[in-house]
Amino acid sequence: MREIPGGFIDGHWVNSEAPGRIAIINPANGQAIGHAPAGCETDVAKAVVAAHGAFAGWASTPVAERIAILRRARDGISKRSDEIAALITQQMGTPISFSKAAQIGLPLRNFDVTLAAMEEIAGEEVTLGRSRIFRDPVGVVAAITPWNFPLHQIVAKVVPALLAGCTVVLKPSELTPFDAAVFAEILNDAGVPAGAFNLVFGGAETGAALVEHPGVDMISFTGSTRAGRSIAAIAGGSLKKVSLELGGKSANILLDDVDYEKVAPAALQQCFVNAGQTCAALTRLIVPRQHKERVEQLVGQLADGWQPGDPDLPDTRMGPMASFVQQGRAKRMVAAAVKEGARIVSNGAELPEGLNAGAYMTPVVLSDVDSDMDIVRDEVFGPVLCILAHDGDEDAVRIANDSEYGLSGGVWSADENRAFAVARRIRTGQVVINGAMLDLEAPFGGVKQSGLGREYGRHGIEEFFNLKAITRP
Template sequence: MREIKGGYIDGRWTESAASGRIDVTNPATGQVIGRAPLGCKDDVAFAVAAASNAFADWAALPVAERIAILRRARDGIAARGEEMATLITEQMGTPIGFSKAAQIGLPLRNFDVTLAAMEDIAGEEVSLGRSRIVRDPVGVVAAITPWNFPLHQIVAKVVPALLAGCTVVLKPSELTPFDAAVFAEILHDAGVPAGVFNLIFGGADTGAALVEHRDVDMVSFTGSTRAGRSIAAVAGGKLKKVSLELGGKSANILLDDVDFDKVVPAVLGQCFVNAGQTCAALTRLIVPARHKERVEQLAAQFIEAWQPGDPSQPDTPMGPLASSTQQARVKRKVAVAQIEGARIVAGGGELPESLSDGAYMAPVVLSDVHPDMEIAREEVFGPVLCILTHEGDEDAARMANDSEYGLSGGVWSADEERAVAVARRMRTGQVVLNGAMLDLEAPFGGVKQSGLGREYGRHGIEEFFNLKAITRP
């Protein structure tokens, strides 16, 4: 049983001022595997004060020294990668193979890209007219991260903020506190000065206190659109800078020239990876109307490759959902979709008795889905794929844009230029062509109700600067 008694604040571990504890549950077994502090306003105040006091010296530190410290931190994650992958699997149920490849692999790659981008930025001198343009670090950053890619999201916020010269208070999800604690140990061992990075724990109340604190200059948040709206409202009242990476209901468009036998297995993976608990999951599959039955048949054929199982086994493709609450929520959405007229054409069957104690759910493909159905409009965050139909390229792009979200998207075509033409019409933060993998050098973020700001690489670092013009006579 793991026990975290307090946060990492001002360079040391300190017991939380709150007496309450949050149970951390393994969703594969339903068993409590540890506890973390509930957190409170006193913890927030202590951490923000430490970050405020450390800011001036950290911002003044030469960029090369900040880079060197963070490079040591990157190596620390690599050295403890197996340990952290296991912790992530135990906390939120993602299969151990995926944990090692993606839950650890992505943060390491993100570190490399961000460090290289900071080296480029540090070497730049920008002049416009009679002015020299200077990048100033924003100040104290509140980083609030989710449970679905816990370490990856921590790295995507904390590393660029620190490299830019900001100080940070991190509040991870209460579902996944243990990898964050290891991350704090790694930064400490890498030589991050006291107060520059601080870690507190807790739920929504702790997060709200952090957002509201007067000495927090910027909030970087990844999570639900509902929570993002609340954060934006509070931050707007105090004119804090915000970066919000929120929900999605992203469209995956198949044009009529694709090889459906090859493409359909891939699009199932674009939806079902990480049990569908991915903000950029491509959950609306928009296919040519005359090929709908063929797509349904192929989905039924290939969905067997995504049957859930024990996440501790290296060959398991999909684990449980992150909690029983999440499991119930996703199942309710599938039930509502059927009431509204959607039809299960693949998956959705009973699971083995051996999985009954966990938050498991069989993957589902729904067809006869219309754009006005709840399942086509609301984020599900589970292994549920919806099939909709289009009557051509223009119609497909129109359907993709018929959403309040705009985080990601996909287009498949045998003609890449045709795919690019459709992608250009889509109102979203990114579009992947023909199953392309995530590019961590490119900016990532949403439009519409999917958020504000960008993460990764140069664009991710730029979020943590304010521009200042120094003008000569």
């Protein structure tokens, strides 16, 4: 059992003022693996005061020194990677092989890209007209992160904020506090000064206290669109800067010239990885009408290869969902879709023996759906793929854009120029062509109801600056 007594505030572990504790549940078996503080307004107030007090000193620290400290932190994560990967698997159920490859690999790569981008920014001098342009750190940043890629999302917010000269109060998801606690230890060991980084725990109460606190200058949040709207409304009252990476219902367009046998396995990967609990998952597969039946057969059969298993086993491809709440919601959405007329084209096999105690869900591929159905319009955040038919490139773009979301997208074609032309017309924050891997040097974020602002690389650091112009006569 792991126990976290309180937050990491002003360079020390401080007992929480909250009376309650949150049990951290392993979704693979429903068993508690430890406890974390429930968090409260008093914890937040202490952390914000510490961050405010440390701001002037950290902002004036030479950029080269900030870079050196964060580079040591990167090495600290690498040294403790096996420990952190195991914690992430225990907390949210992702297979251990995926934890090591992605849940650790992505934040390490993000560190490298962000450090390189900061070195580039630090060497620039910008003059426009008679003015010299300076980048000033925003101030105290409240970073509120999700459970699906817990360490990766922490790194994507905390590292650029610290490099920019901001101080930070981090609130991780209440489902995944343990990797955040290790991260706090690593930053402290790397030499981040007291108060520059602070960590509080808890759920909605803690998050609301952070958003509302007058000492917070910026909120960087990743989570649901519903929560993002609430944060933006509260932040607007005091004109806090916000960066919001929210939900998605991203389209994956297959054009009529692709090799469907080759594309189908990748299309399932783009939807089902991390048990479908990925904001950028490509969950709407838009295929040529004349090839729809063929695609249904292919992905329906291939879905059997994504049957869930014990996440601690190295060969497991899909673990449980992160919680029983997530599992229940996804199953209810599928049942409602079937009631509306959707057809399950995957095998729908029963769970393997021995998994009934966990938050497991057999992956589902649905067809005979339309854009008016909730299963097509709303984010499931689970292993559910919807197949829709298009009647040519323009129609495919129309269907892709018929969504309140705009976070990610995919296009497949034997002609890369054709794929690029289609991608340019999709209203979304980023599009991958022919299965391209995530590029951490490129900006990541959404349009429409998928959010505001961008993360990763140079653009991610720029979010944490205010621009100042000093003009000569």
